[in-house]
Amino acid sequence: MRFLARQPVFDRNLRVYGYELLFRSAAEDFACIDDSDRASSVTLDNSLLWGLDQLCERKLALVNCTRAVLTKQLVEMLPPKRTILEVLEDVRPDDEVIEACRSLKGKGYAIALDDVTSIEQTRPYLGTVEMVKVDFRLTDVRQRTELAEYLRDQRIIALAEKVETREEYRFAIDMGYALFQGFFFQRPELMRTKDIPPLQAGYFRLLEALQHAELDFAVVEQVVKTEPTLCLRLLRYLNSPLFAFGNNIVSVQHALSLLGEREIRKWLLVSLAAQFGRDKPVELVLWALTRARFCELLADKIRCELDGSFLAGMLSAFPALLELPLERIVRSIPVESAIKEALLGDAGPYRDVLDIASAYEAANWGKCSRELQKNRLTEDAVSAAYLAAVRWAEAVRGN
Numbered sequence: 001m002r003f004l005a006r007q008p009v010f011d012r013n014l015r016v017y018g019y020e021l022l023f024r025s026a027a028e029d030f031a032c033i034d035d036s037d038r039a040s041s042v043t044l045d046n047s048l049l050w051g052l053d054q055l056c057e058r059k060l061a062l063v064n065c066t067r068a069v070l071t072k073q074l075v076e077m078l079p080p081k082r083t084i085l086e087v088l089e090d091v092r093p094d095d096e097v098i099e100a101c102r103s104l105k106g107k108g109y110a111i112a113l114d115d116v117t118s119i120e121q122t123r124p125y126l127g128t129v130e131m132v133k134v135d136f137r138l139t140d141v142r143q144r145t146e147l148a149e150y151l152r153d154q155r156i157i158a159l160a161e162k163v164e165t166r167e168e169y170r171f172a173i174d175m176g177y178a179l180f181q182g183f184f185f186q187r188p189e190l191m192r193t194k195d196i197p198p199l200q201a202g203y204f205r206l207l208e209a210l211q212h213a214e215l216d217f218a219v220v221e222q223v224v225k226t227e228p229t230l231c232l233r234l235l236r237y238l239n240s241p242l243f244a245f246g247n248n249i250v251s252v253q254h255a256l257s258l259l260g261e262r263e264i265r266k267w268l269l270v271s272l273a274a275q276f277g278r279d280k281p282v283e284l285v286l287w288a289l290t291r292a293r294f295c296e297l298l299a300d301k302i303r304c305e306l307d308g309s310f311l312a313g314m315l316s317a318f319p320a321l322l323e324l325p326l327e328r329i330v331r332s333i334p335v336e337s338a339i340k341e342a343l344l345g346d347a348g349p350y351r352d353v354l355d356i357a358s359a360y361e362a363a364n365w366g367k368c369s370r371e372l373q374k375n376r377l378t379e380d381a382v383s384a385a386y387l388a389a390v391r392w393a394e395a396v397r398g399n
Contacts, residue, residue: 004046005188006055009062009159009181017179018060018084021047022188040069044077045271051236052082055191060084064114067091070100074266077237080108084131089115093124101128112159117143119150131157136168136182148175202227206268215261220268225252228288228321231314233271235333248336250308286393288317291361294389295353301385302375304349308339312350313357315343360386 005022021043043063052061062084069075075085085104091097101111105128112131113122117138122129134147144160151158160172163182172180202223209219224230234255249255256264295313299306306312315335319326330340342350352375359368360382372382 004043004055004191006191007181007188008186009060009179010185011179012173014185016057016059018062019056020062020064020086020181021055022064037066037068040064040066041074044069044074045233047078051239052079056082062086062112064088065091067097070104071096072266073100073104075104075109076107077263077267084110084112086112086114086133087125087129089113089121098124098128101125105130115161116147119147122150122154122156126154129156131159131179133159133161133181134177135162136160136164136172137162141171144171145175148172148177152176202230210265210268215265217256217261217264220264221253221256224256225292225310226289228285228314228317230268230271231311232318232322232333234267235335237267239333249311249333250336250339251311284317284321288314288321289393290386290389291317291357293392294357294360294386297385297388298353298356298377298382299349301377301381302349302353304353306349306353308336309350309353311335312339312342312354315339316354316358356382 006019007022008019009017011017040063047055047061047063055061061078061082063075063078063086065075065085065087070085070087070091075083085101087097087101105111110130111125111128112133113125113129114133115135115138116122116132117135122132132147132151134144136144139147148158157179158177159179159181160168160177161181163169163172163180163184165184168182169180169184205219206223209216209223224234231252234252235249238249238255238258249258259267292310292313295316296310299309315329315333316326318324318329322329326343330343338348339350342348342354345351352371356368356371356375356377359365359371368382369379372379
């Protein structure tokens with residue numbers, strides 16, 4: 001299970017301005033962070049898995065950034081017009097960090113400083129930072145007033161954070177703070193979704209591939225095709241507002257070609273950082289792999305030009321893996337209309353392949369026989385395809 005919390009930020013009219021996305025390692029209303037780099041990577045990864053539209057309801061997303069997240073430009077996977085990057089208070093503003101912030105600002109991201117308690121913290125970022133979050137728990141009335149006046153003079157948005165009482169809220173209003181966040185308004189809201197258990201061997205192969213100066217696209221494609229987690233994240237990433245692809249995706253190879261090497265490396269790095277060390281059962285993953293490969297082999301036997309049969313089979317398994325309705329999953333990813341329609345029950349070659357696969361797996365021999373006659377397939381041919389798919393999935397597990 002994946003966990004993430006969000007806490008709203010309000011404007012002076014108490015309308016939601018955006019949501020800060022917060023790391024959670026379990027179903028608790030507080031963060032337990034022993035590695036802030038990993039916490040930031042997991043939050044980024046979850047943002048891609050859920051999608052910002054679902055997390056933030058079309059409002060802005062405020063994302064915590066460590067030094068590594070900023071300087072490695074990992075946040076560039078999030079859409080700039082929808083994302084505010086919060087520089088954490090323990091990030092030292094050296095030349096590399098300042099240059100990274102300037103670069104990100106030039107690409108359309110808004111930069112904010114988190115947990116500010118003094119004017120001195122803001123000075124290295126002048127000309128780059130657009131928002132400062134003033135910590136109301138670690139400042140007194142004098143400091144809050146001085147910061148509000150200074151930020152107004154610098155034309156920087158002042159956000160009062162960790163506001164816990166009506167008196168603090170009224171004070172912030174009177175001092176000219178533009179945005180507000182804290183327990184007085186709303187505590188962080190815990191969100192959760194079912195994660196897909198990864199096959200660890202594939203992640204190690206990707207990590208190895210990332211070490212080479214020239215990325216081996218064939219290796220990346222092979223591993224992504226055998227990792228349901230990565231496959232789903234790749235599709236959702238491409239469906240983010242960051243991209244505006246004119247064509248729907250028909251295969252993993254097509255998806256990777258749309259990204260290009262630089263974006264693939266960043267996307268993989270975030271995904272891998274979030275996944276290493278996770279220990280989950282693989283039974284459902286093996287079933288999903290078998291289903292996807294089974295559909296691919298069935299399409300070959302029907303002799304249809306169905307390049308997306310593997311993808312269709314994989315997506316048909318996602319409701320069981322994620323405990324989400326298929327309609328919701330299909331809406332969140334940009335797949336070819338013929339695949340999407342088949343997944344939702346419309347007739348066609350992809351639907352025929354999915355019906356044969358599901359009937360055979362469920363031992364629904366009456367339906368299976370009807371589908372075989374319709375597509376002029378023999379029972380022996382389908383049995384051979386299924387056994388081949390099982391062997392392929394087991395081989396992937398052993399790699």
